[in-house]
Amino acid sequence: xxxxxxxxxxxxxxxxxxxxxxxxxxxxxxxxxxxxxxxxxxxxxxxxxxxxxxxxxxxxxxxxxxxxxxxxxxxxxxxxxxxxxxxxxxxxxxxxxxxxxxxxxxxxxxxxxxxxxxxxxxxxxxxxxxxxxxxxxxxxxxxxxxxxxxxxxxxxxxxxxxxxxxxxxxxxxxxxxxxxxxxxxxxxxxxxxxxxxxxxxxxxxxxxxxxxx
Amino acid sequence: xxxxxxxxxxxxxxxxxxxxxxxxxxxxxxxxxxxxxxxxxxxxxxxxxxxxxxxxxxxxxxxxxxxxxxxxxxxxxxxxxxxxxxxxxxxxxxxxxxxxxxxxxxxxxxxxxxxxxxxxxxxxxxxxxxxxxxxxxxxxxxxxxxxxxxxxxxxxxxxxxxxxxxxxxxxxxxxxxxxxxxxxxxxxxxxxxxxxxxxxxxxxxxxxxxxxxxxxxxxxxxxxxxxxxxxxxxx
Numbered sequence: 001x002x003x004x005x006x007x008x009x010x011x012x013x014x015x016x017x018x019x020x021x022x023x024x025x026x027x028x029x030x031x032x033x034x035x036x037x038x039x040x041x042x043x044x045x046x047x048x049x050x051x052x053x054x055x056x057x058x059x060x061x062x063x064x065x066x067x068x069x070x071x072x073x074x075x076x077x078x079x080x081x082x083x084x085x086x087x088x089x090x091x092x093x094x095x096x097x098x099x100x101x102x103x104x105x106x107x108x109x110x111x112x113x114x115x116x117x118x119x120x121x122x123x124x125x126x127x128x129x130x131x132x133x134x135x136x137x138x139x140x141x142x143x144x145x146x147x148x149x150x151x152x153x154x155x156x157x158x159x160x161x162x163x164x165x166x167x168x169x170x171x172x173x174x175x176x177x178x179x180x181x182x183x184x185x186x187x188x189x190x191x192x193x194x195x196x197x198x199x200x201x202x203x204x205x206x207x208x209x210x211x212x213x
Numbered sequence: 214x215x216x217x218x219x220x221x222x223x224x225x226x227x228x229x230x231x232x233x234x235x236x237x238x239x240x241x242x243x244x245x246x247x248x249x250x251x252x253x254x255x256x257x258x259x260x261x262x263x264x265x266x267x268x269x270x271x272x273x274x275x276x277x278x279x280x281x282x283x284x285x286x287x288x289x290x291x292x293x294x295x296x297x298x299x300x301x302x303x304x305x306x307x308x309x310x311x312x313x314x315x316x317x318x319x320x321x322x323x324x325x326x327x328x329x330x331x332x333x334x335x336x337x338x339x340x341x342x343x344x345x346x347x348x349x350x351x352x353x354x355x356x357x358x359x360x361x362x363x364x365x366x367x368x369x370x371x372x373x374x375x376x377x378x379x380x381x382x383x384x385x386x387x388x389x390x391x392x393x394x395x396x397x398x399x400x401x402x403x404x405x406x407x408x409x410x411x412x413x414x415x416x417x418x419x420x421x422x423x424x425x426x427x428x429x430x431x432x433x434x435x436x437x438x439x440x441x442x443x444x445x446x447x448x
Contacts, residue, residue, distance in 0.1 A: 011407065042407070048420055050410045071421045083418045085325065096418055144419070156414075 001025050002152055002184040007056030009046055011039075018042055018208045020056070024184040026151070029175055031195040032188045033213070034205035040188040043210070044154045047186070049073050060151065060184070075152040076145040083141070086130035090121065090140050093129050097144035108147075115143045118180075119173060135166035139173070146177060153178065155187040159194075171198045218256075223287050223296065224249060232256075237370065240446065241384045246299060253299035255283070264384050266290055272328065272362065272386040273297070279322040282380055300381070302373030308402045310411055312374070316398065317415035319378045324361040324391050332360045332388040339437050349433035353390070356427050363389040367397045392424070396431035400439075 002024040009018045018039045024030045034040045045051040047058055049070040058065040065073050076097075084093050094112045116122045119139040129137060138159065145153065155174065159167045175198040178185040189195065195202045202213040215229045230248040235255075237244070241264065242257040259266065266288060273295075276282035287296040308316065336350055364371070365385040373379045395416065399409050413423045 045407075045410050050414070050420075050423065050425075051406060070423055070425070075420065077414075077420045079414050079417075079420075083321075083415075085418070087325070148419075 001061065002186075003057070003059050004043070004047065005057045005059075007043075007046060007058065008054045009039075009042055009051060010054050011042070016208060017054075018205075020046070020210045022203050022210055022212070024152075024186060025200075026182045026184055027179045028200045029178050029185040029187060029198050031199035031202045032186060032205065032210070033190065033192065033195055033202055034188075035190060038205040039208055040190075040205055041156055043205075044077070044156050044186065044188055047073075047152070048075055048077055048154060073152075074150045075154060076148045076150045077154040077156065078141060078145050078158045079156060084129040084137055087128065089126050089128055090116070090132070090143075091125045093140055094144045094147055097147040111147055112143075115146050118146065118177065119143045133166075134162055135169060138162065138166070138170050142170070142173065142177070146181070149181070151182065151184055153183045153185045155185065157188055157190065167194075168197065174198060217292075218247070221287055221289075221296075239370070239382055241382070242295075247296070254286070255297050255299045257295045257297070259293040259295075261384070262293065266295065268330065269383050269386065270295060273383045275326050275328060275362070276323060276380065276383065279326060280377065281319045281322050282383070300373055300375065300379055302375035302379065304369050304372065305374055306369055306402070308404070308408070310408070312378075313404075313408060313412040314415045315378050316372075317412055319380065320391075320394055320398075320416060323364060323380070324394070326362045328362050328388070330362075330388045332358075333365070335389070335393070335434055335438075339434070339441060341441075343437070345433055346437045349430040349437075352426055352430040353392075353434075356424060359391045360388050361391045363387065363391065363394045365389055365393065365397075367394055368401050390427075390431070392427050392431040393435065396428055397435045399428065400432050400435050 004020050004022045007020040011018060020043050022030065032040045032043060042051065046053050049068065060074060091112050094115065095108055098108055113125065116125055119142055121136060121139050121143065124132065124136065129140060132140065159170050162170065171194060174185065177183065203210045204213055215232050218224060218229055227250050232245055232247055235244040235246050241261040242259055245256040245258065247254040247256055270285050270288040273282050273285040277284045283297040283300045285295060285297045305312065339346060363386065364380055364383065365387060366382060371380060371382045373381060398412065404412060417423050
């Protein structure tokens with residue numbers, strides 16, 4: 001289980017203090033709901049190690065994550081902007097999930113093919129990212145995250161700007177992938193409908209504190 | 214001067230209506246605004262002659278093709294000038310989150326441009342290295358180099374905000390570690406930690422690429438280069 005306990009973050013010279021406590025079980029999607037600027041993304045940045053907390057703990061089962069550097073944390077993040085390289089093929093974009101120098105090996109290429117099947121894009125392995133629809137590009141971004149096979153998946157309002165149908169499709173895919181891969185998924189959103197569709201539990205940021213709904 | 218400019222094929226059968234020195238000037242060039250039959254151009258007359266202007270022109274052309282620069286139209290090395298299309302826009306001293314997102318996109322476009330050129334060796338550019346600067350160079354040596362085409366002079370006066378963000382003044386462009394450009398944005402716009410995180414998350418593809426130690430070291434180096442440059446200018 002992923003546990004965040006009494007985690008405090010002092011924002012901008014301690015003028016605001018945020019406090020977070022929450023937990024996520026394997027196969028669970030937990031949604032963090034709140035308005036823009038409420039501190040939802042800050043929680044993800046703390047779990048990822050981009051920001052330093054002033055006190056509290058983050059553990060995955062028995063492992064303390066607080067003292068691990070960003071690249072050593074068992075985490076992948078689907079960023080708000082999917083950041084695909086449009087001049088590269090789907091396969092190469094996904095391979096960037098494991099290596100930024102794009103050294104291909106058979107093992108990694110096989111992994112890409114397996115993941116493309118998971119996200120329903122097996123026919124597009126050698127297609128340029130620029131030729132894909134918005135929804136397909138999001139699937140590639142998700143596939144790139146999945147190839148790392150890390151147990152914690154963080155989603156920071158990942159499907160903003162997609163049409164309703166594609167968004168529902170992506171949310172369902174996140175749910176499926178979370179269950180099939182035993183992931184601990186945290187999804188930050190401002191949309192209650194996203195929560196209702198896939199979240200096992202929902203926390204809301206209220207007055208700089210997380211409250212379970 | 215107008216007569217001389219009208220000799221260029223760029224202005225063939227066209228009249229140059231006006232030619233005036235711009236209020237905002239750089240340190241490497243004198244900048245003039247040209248009007249010709251409803252079109253505006255910027256003419257940059259070189260003050261510094263130790264810069265490879267062919268390379269600058271080539272980089273600016275590449276950046277224009279990526280949609281992040283004005284179009285360079287003419288290079289006359291003999292007469293020490295470059296003419297480009299004139300871009301309207303404003304400069305900003307502070308950046309909001311959506312500016313940072315757009316800026317990250319601009320840098321990604323630049324940093325994925327292909328060019329043949331030897332990388333810049335920053336260590337040779339700083340004459341007197343403080344302990345902090347020496348430590349910064351030691352730190353970056355421990356990480357893999359991420360050499361790409363960089364602008365290398367991302368101060369607010371070289372960034373134009375209009376419908377999209379465009380970069381100007383490409384004199385110092387060259388192959389450098391991408392963290393140099395990223396660090397210079399963090400320093401020039403005095404980003405706080407939260408904004409730095411936002412900017413890096415917009416720029417990078419995967420979280421494992423974000424390296425704060427490297428960013429911190431490049432910020433120290435960038436500040437040292439700026440101090441040295443301002444000292445030289447004061448002399």
